[in-house]
Amino acid sequence: MTEPPKTxxxxxxRLRLLDQRKLPAEVMNVDCFxxxxxxxxxxxxxxxxxPAIGVTAAFGLALAALRCGATDPSGMRNELGIAGxxxxxxxxxxxxxxxxxxxxxxxxxxxxxxxxxxVRATVIRxxxxxxxxxxxxNRRIGRHGLPLLPDGARILHHCNTGSLAAxxxxxxxxxxxxxxxxxxxxxVFVDETRPRLQGARLTAWELGRLGIPYxxxxxxxxxxxxxxxxxxxxxxxxxxxxxxxxxxxxxxxxHLALAAKAHGVPFYVACPVSTIDMDCxxxxxxxxxxxxxxxxxxxxGIAVAPADAVVWNPAFDVTxxxxxxxxxxxxxxxxxxxxxxxxxxVRKSESDRLRxxxxxxxG
Amino acid sequence: MTEPPKTxxxxxxRLRLLDQRKLPAEVMNVDCFxxxxxxxxxxxxxxxxxPAIGVTAAFGLALAALRCGATDPSGMRNELGIAGxxxxxxxxxxxxxxxxxxxxxxxxxxxxxxxxxxVRATVIRxxxxxxxxxxxxNRRIGRHGLPLLPDGARILHHCNTGSLAAxxxxxxxxxxxxxxxxxxxxxVFVDETRPRLQGARLTAWELGRLGIPYxxxxxxxxxxxxxxxxxxxxxxxxxxxxxxxxxxxxxxxxHLALAAKAHGVPFYVACPVSTIDMDCxxxxxxxxxxxxxxxxxxxxGIAVAPADAVVWNPAFDVTxxxxxxxxxxxxxxxxxxxxxxxxxxVRKSESDRLRxxxxxxxG
Numbered sequence: 099m100t101e102p103p104k105t106x107x108x109x110x111x112r113l114r115l116l117d118q119r120k121l122p123a124e125v126m127n128v129d130c131f132x133x134x135x136x137x138x139x140x141x142x143x144x145x146x147x148x149p150a151i152g153v154t155a156a157f158g159l160a161l162a163a164l165r166c167g168a169t170d171p172s173g174m175r176n177e178l179g180i181a182g183x184x185x186x187x188x189x190x191x192x193x194x195x196x197x198x199x200x201x202x203x204x205x206x207x208x209x210x211x212x213x214x215x216x217v218r219a220t221v222i223r224x225x226x227x228x229x230x231x232x233x234x235x236n237r238r239i240g241r242h243g244l245p246l247l248p249d250g251a252r253i254l255h256h257c258n259t260g261s262l263a264a265x266x267x268x269x270x271x272x273x274x275x276x277x278x279x280x281x282x283x284x285x286v287f288v289d290e291t292r293p294r295l296q297g298a299r300l301t302a303w304e305l306g307r308l309g310i311p312y313x314x315x316x317x318x319x320x321x322x323x324x325x326x327x328x329x330x331x332x333x334x335x336x337x338x339x340x341x342x343x344x345x346x347x348x349x350x351x352x353h354l355a356l357a358a359k360a361h362g363v364p365f366y367v368a369c370p371v372s373t374i375d376m377d378c379x380x381x382x383x384x385x386x387x388x389x390x391x392x393x394x395x396x397x398x399g400i401a402v403a404p405a406d407a408v409v410w411n412p413a414f415d416v417t418x419x420x421x422x423x424x425x426x427x428x429x430x431x432x433x434x435x436x437x438x439x440x441x442x443x444v445r446k447s448e449s450d451r452l453r454x455x456x457x458x459x460x461g
Numbered sequence: 462m463t464e465p466p467k468t469x470x471x472x473x474x475r476l477r478l479l480d481q482r483k484l485p486a487e488v489m490n491v492d493c494f495x496x497x498x499x500x501x502x503x504x505x506x507x508x509x510x511x512p513a514i515g516v517t518a519a520f521g522l523a524l525a526a527l528r529c530g531a532t533d534p535s536g537m538r539n540e541l542g543i544a545g546x547x548x549x550x551x552x553x554x555x556x557x558x559x560x561x562x563x564x565x566x567x568x569x570x571x572x573x574x575x576x577x578x579x580v581r582a583t584v585i586r587x588x589x590x591x592x593x594x595x596x597x598x599n600r601r602i603g604r605h606g607l608p609l610l611p612d613g614a615r616i617l618h619h620c621n622t623g624s625l626a627a628x629x630x631x632x633x634x635x636x637x638x639x640x641x642x643x644x645x646x647x648x649v650f651v652d653e654t655r656p657r658l659q660g661a662r663l664t665a666w667e668l669g670r671l672g673i674p675y676x677x678x679x680x681x682x683x684x685x686x687x688x689x690x691x692x693x694x695x696x697x698x699x700x701x702x703x704x705x706x707x708x709x710x711x712x713x714x715x716h717l718a719l720a721a722k723a724h725g726v727p728f729y730v731a732c733p734v735s736t737i738d739m740d741c742x743x744x745x746x747x748x749x750x751x752x753x754x755x756x757x758x759x760x761x762g763i764a765v766a767p768a769d770a771v772v773w774n775p776a777f778d779v780t781x782x783x784x785x786x787x788x789x790x791x792x793x794x795x796x797x798x799x800x801x802x803x804x805x806x807v808r809k810s811e812s813d814r815l816r817x818x819x820x821x822x823x824g
Contacts, residue, residue: 122767287773290757290766292655292679298757298766306767314757314772316655317681318713322778325715350681352688356723357716394653394661394677400761403653403661404485404669409677410650415685 103127105150105262106157108226111164113157115145118262122303133162133181140188140195143294147263148337148373149232152194155185156225159202163218174214178206178221191346191387191414192337193375198228229265235370236267238428240276243333246366246426247277247284251330254320254358256289257348258300259335259368270333270368271304273426278310286312287323291350293393293411317350321357331364336425339367339374343419343436344381349412355421364423371427371447374440381416389413466490468513468625469520471589474527476520478508481625485666496525496544503551503558506657510626511700511736512595515557518548519588522565526581537577541569541584554709554750554777555700556738561591592628598733599630601791603639606696609729609789610640610647614693617683617721619652620711621663622698622731633696633731634667636789641673649675650686654713656756656774680713684720695721695728702730702737706782706799707744712775718784727786734790734810737803744779752776 103125107114113130119142120126128144130136136158138144140151162181168174182199189195205224211217247253253274257263260271268275277284286305291297298314305312315323323329332354338346345351345367358365378384391409395401403409425432425439429446432439466488470477476493482505483489491507493499499521501507503514525544531537545562552558568587574580610616616637620626623634631638640647649668654660661677668675678686686692695717701709708714708730721728741747754772758764766772788795788802792809795802 123764289681290655292653292681295765298770302770303767306769312771314754314766314770316712316757316774317679318652318655318716319773319775319778321716321719322712322775323773325778326775349679349685353681353684353716353720356684356720359723360719391677394679397760397765398763400763401486402658402760403677404666406669407661407665407677408675410682410686411679412682412685412689415682415688 105265106145106154108157108160108229113154113161115139115154116262117144118146118300119143121299130158130161132165133158133185136161137185137188140185146296147258148192148194148335149236149264149269149370150262151189151192152198152372153225153229153232153265155195155198156202156228158185159199160222160225163221166214166218168214171211171214171217174217175206178203189387190385194372197372201228232265233267235428236264236269236272239269239368239370239426240267240272242428242430243273243366243368243426244276244280246331247273247282248330249282251277251282251284252287252327253284254287254289254323254329254332254354254363255301256297256334256351256354257291258296258304260301260304262300262304263335269335269370271301273333273368274310275308278308284310286310287320287329288312288314289317289320289350289354290314291348292317296348317353320354321361324357324361324363329361329363331366332358333366333368336367336369336373337414338378338384339369339425339440340378340380340383341376341437341440342380343422343425343434343440344384345417345422346381346384346386346414347417349415352415352417355417359421365421367422367425369425369427371429371443374444376441376444381418384416386415387413468628469508469517471520471523471592476517476524478502478517479625480507481509481663482507484662493521493524495528496521496548499524500548500551503548509659510621511555511557511698512627512632512733513625514552514555515561515735516588516592516595516628518558518561519565519591521548522562523585523588526584529577529581531577534574534577534580537580538569541566552750553748557735560735564591595628596630598791599627599632599635602632602731602733602789603630603635605791605793606636606729606731606789607639607643609694610636610645611693612645614640614645614647615650615690616647617650617652617686617692617695617717618664619660619697619714619717620654621659621667623664623667625663625667626698632698632733634664636696636731637673638671641671647673649673650683650692651675651677652680652683652713652717653677654711655680659711680716683717684724687720687724687726692724692726695726697730699730699732699736700777701741701747702732702788702803703741703743703746704739704800704803705743706785706788706797706803707747708780708785709744709747709749709777710780712778715778715780718780722784728784730785730788732788732790734792734806737807739804739807744781747779749778750776
């Protein structure tokens with residue numbers, strides 16, 4: 099097993115991001131020195147995956163604090179607020195961006211921080227804590243999800259939810275990894291995940307490096323794979339989960355969930371609690387990002403459709419709660435009815451924050 | 462409206478094929494002088510679409526007859542038989558190849574043909590007749606399908622079934638075209654259809670030239686399009702229909718049919734009778750072609766997945782009869798139970814062959 103390169107690394111004065119747009123052909127990093135550069139890296143998908151973009155936004159605020167010219171804490175808080183809004187808007191669907199921004203701003207707002215140095219140090223420390231927590235959260239998701247994967251499991255997976263979608267380890271693929279590391283035999287059917295091909299470019303690459311066997315398929319072949327090979331479960335991540343369990347995730351997830359339902363295949367969502375948005379009552383409250391036509395009409399810069407094609411390119415879709423078997427959170431598995439279970443998971447994380455080991459909280 | 466270039470044209474001494482692998486970036490023709498070249502053009506998808514490859518195989522036998530060095534009819538028939546087997550095997554799933562080869566060989570076998578010139582002329586004439594009949598069949602499918610498209614219809618379409626999939630006009634898209642030509646407003650959601658992108662490359666291009674409004678989407682967005690926009694019907698073609706109605710068509714069709722079923726959207730298959738294989742009792746008798754990994758791992762020659770990725774690339778899938786609302790054949794609409802209706806459609810075509818206008822039979 100070879101660990102993939104780091105999704106993101108805080109370098110003290112800059113944020114280093116693995117450029118996921120170039121994988122697997124090129125393994126290259128991009129350094130962000132300003133919050134604007136961090137926001138642009140989120141927007142143009144240098145970094146993607148809900149947990150990863152949340153932590154990137156947190157470090158974006160660390161960059162804002164570092165570059166800030168304010169001479170008093172309230173001036174710095176003001177600048178952080180402006181940078182936070184910019185980062186929050188860089189992509190609209192994943193809730194982690196807003197969650198990360200809110201958490202950093204809250205940390206910066208503690209009244210006892212009475213110098214710009216204190217605010218700056220606190221912001222950087224909080225971002226580092228969030229990065230460390232993200233890995234721990236993923237490992238917990240892996241442990242909770244483990245019993246759902248029988249030995250010999252055939253798993254159908256959409257998009258990328260591995261270490262590249264997070265600070266490290268991964269959410270849905272973290273469960274697969276936990277199973278493989280524990281000696282279970284698993285096989286992953288990897289949806290290529292058009293238009294950005296995160297399955298083909300990132301998931302296949304990660305699984306190959308981890309020595310976990312997989313078969314790459316087109317998105318349209320998923321239902322036929324269920325029929326021909328038998329699939330034991332679907333495993334996906336999520337970008338925003340409404341209070342009732344309706345789930346926004348990468349486009350194609352809903353299509354896959356319908357195929358799973360028709361085949362009686364359980365459909366599991368790996369879900370860090372930070373992705374649950376109790377302010378969204380249901381999926382219809384979730385704003386779906388629509389991206390540029392050329393993500394579909396051009397591949398690697400080459401036209402694969404008429405230049406004037408009219409395109410609908412939603413980055414995400416919403417899978418209704420009734421097509422989901424369970425959520426796997428760091429606080430345990432949430433089964434239907436999802437409302438109370440998701441609310442419990444959120445409450446547990448809020449009270450746990452007070453008990454997170456010092457080691458982790460300091461990053 | 463601009464007519465797309467001809468899918469195939471018999472030039473008297475060669476078969477001219479539009480190279481569909483290069484569309485829409487380049488509009489180029491390839492000339493086939495031998496049956497081997499025709500078989501290779503089918504295999505490498507220079508020409509594709511069940512009706513088009515059937516007629517290409519017929520002209521492949523015309524090329525065999527032209528190039529044949531035999532001095533007596535039985536020697537020529539022998540060579541035609543060998544060329545026919547080669548053409549039949551060039552792609553395994555679409556039944557039209559075998560149907561076309563059988564029909565030409567049967568025409569060549571008529572005992573009164575007592576010179577190589579007679580056999581050769583008969584083979585060429587029969588191939589020309591089949592080409593002319595194909596257009597007439599598509600126009601009839603268009604007329605029969607017309608009542609199924611309400612004015613203002615939102616149609617979801619997979620792969621390419623337009624003039625490029627046939628000699629001209631198209632099957633499923635022929636119905637759309639008939640509706641548009643008759644003044645109905647229609648809008649087509651075009652599945653891009655990975656891995657070969659026939660939707661993006663061919664269907665979008667054809668619809669654009671015909672002035673029929675469309676929206677290009679990824680295959681995985683089809684279910685979400687049904688949810689967000691409302692889709693009135695799905696329209697697809699077919700490559701082999703078993704006697705019970707189970708239908709092999711481009712990979713992704715089955716997945717789409719499940720989404721349609723979940724949304725209560727009617728799922729129609731445009732089906733020239735030549736595509737019905739009464740020798741296949743059900744879908745499990747249909748052999749599914751698997752194509753090279755690099756159709757998925759490389760796009761326009763550029764890697765989009767690890768070079769050593771393990772890939773499953775079935776060119777087709779099988780949609781079970783119970784996910785299909787109706788077949789639209791040149792002999793009318795066939796509704797469940799499909800067995801008797803499909804058998805009737807086949808019988809009607811067999812008896813009609815005796816009554817096809819001389820004009821058409823002479824090509």
